[in-house]
Amino acid sequence: MSKKVIIIGAGHGGIQVVASLREEGFDGEIVLIASEKEMPYQKPPLSKGYLQDKQSEEAILFRTATYYENNNIQLRLGEEVQQVKTTEKQVVTSSGETISFTHLILATGANNRKLVLNGTEAPNILYLRTLNDAQVIAQRLESSQHIAIIGGGFIGLELAALAAEKGKQVTVIEAQTRLMERVLPAVISTTFQQTHEHNGVRICLNSHIEQISSEGIQSKEGFVRADLILAGIGVIPGDSLAQEAGIVCENGVVVNEFQQTSVPYIYAIGDCANHYNVFARKNIRLESVQNAVDQAKVAVNHILEQPQAYRAVPWFWTNQYHLKLQMVGISADFDEYVLRGEKGSDKFSVYYFKNKQLIAVDSLNRAADHLNARKLITAGISPTKTQIEDLSFNLNDCLK
Ligand SMILES: Cc1cc2nc3c(=O)[nH]c(=O)nc-3n(C[C@H](O)[C@H](O)[C@H](O)COP(=O)(O)OP(=O)(O)OC[C@H]3O[C@@H](n4cnc5c(N)ncnc54)[C@H](O)[C@@H]3O)c2cc1C
Structure with missing residues (x-):
């Protein structure tokens, strides 16, 4: 029986799967299902060149429409997979269609963690993950002067830098004692803090938010006026489909060194995949382009019966000023x-x-x-x- 690969998610991992399959000579059916309606695009520019007005929507696309046509890839945009039937080897989409596969790849990424105050989701906050989010933020940035950013991690700080460069009054509110504390040493946090402050950004560390209103943010440490509030406070893995299908999940979809899940013909890659990483010396999930791309290649090699275990050294980047x-x-x-x-x-x-x-x-x-x-x-x-x-x-x- 010829192979048919379905990929759920057309982000960095999903697109690399498609490209690698065809580059390696795979001539079976490929179905790429994407919940977003836009042609698949890259995410890092959303908090960099795109919001700085330096890159157009076209410039951040992975490929043009003709690539998918010429390579015989069934691209289903604006369609969400709602169920994975593991035994039947089928997925059910939001349009009500049931599609069969021999191999399935979960490349479903991650979703933004939302700020919860007193048990409910805090109002008036915008989050950045998709092109649609970036379009809304771009409009609101135009009309806003006082910008508050919750979270002094990579995305929050990239947003702070570009808002400051647009001449906005920016305040960053961070609960920890220094910027990017989870991943960087003090010597680097300090350089970034000084550069932000030099560019007029107010940094509030050790800050604990109590309330959010249309006027701004009330924290234990004082009030921050804001006509636009953005938050970058981490992500949660996009593993709900896998969980519902009974695939083993623990902080993401658990995979082996070939990206196979607990169901061997179902693979998971990228932000949603929890894997043993030899360089971290433990099981982790990585949220980076390079990881999604490398794991895509590992899954493809396994499907094509040329297995090569995942052993890529993780790398990542951030640009601020x-x-x-x-x-x-x-x-x-x-x-x-x-x-x-x-x-x-x-x-x-x-x-x-x-x-x-x-x-x-x-x-x-x-x-x-x-x-x-x-x-x-x-x-x-x-x-x-x-x-x-x-x-x-x-x-x-x-x-x-
Ligand atoms: C603003 C921003 C800036 C970033 N900057 C950097 C950076 O500088 N460097 C870096 O290395 N990384 C950066 N990242 C992280 C990087 O983009 C991710 O690690 C990478 O995109 C992960 O690829 P992925 O394929 O796992 O998931 P994604 O690229 O997120 O793609 C997952 C896709 O799956 C779709 N999907 C989910 N569920 C379903 C479903 N049920 N049916 C159909 N489709 C579904 C989603 O809509 C999404 O489009 C950034 C991320 C963001 C949001």
């Missing part, structure tokens, strides 16, 4: 770090070690360090402290 931060590896449980470049400047890298082994590198405006670090960590090579600190030493020499 002139600061380009690139992160590779998982630094969470480091026991020591070494700096390359000058602390407090806007150009340095942080090398994290655990038991003398290099586990992660964050590079601020040092793209060459980032590219080198990806290779070092993948190869398990740890430069010495002296080599890292010596800017005249070429770290690529460690790879020879």
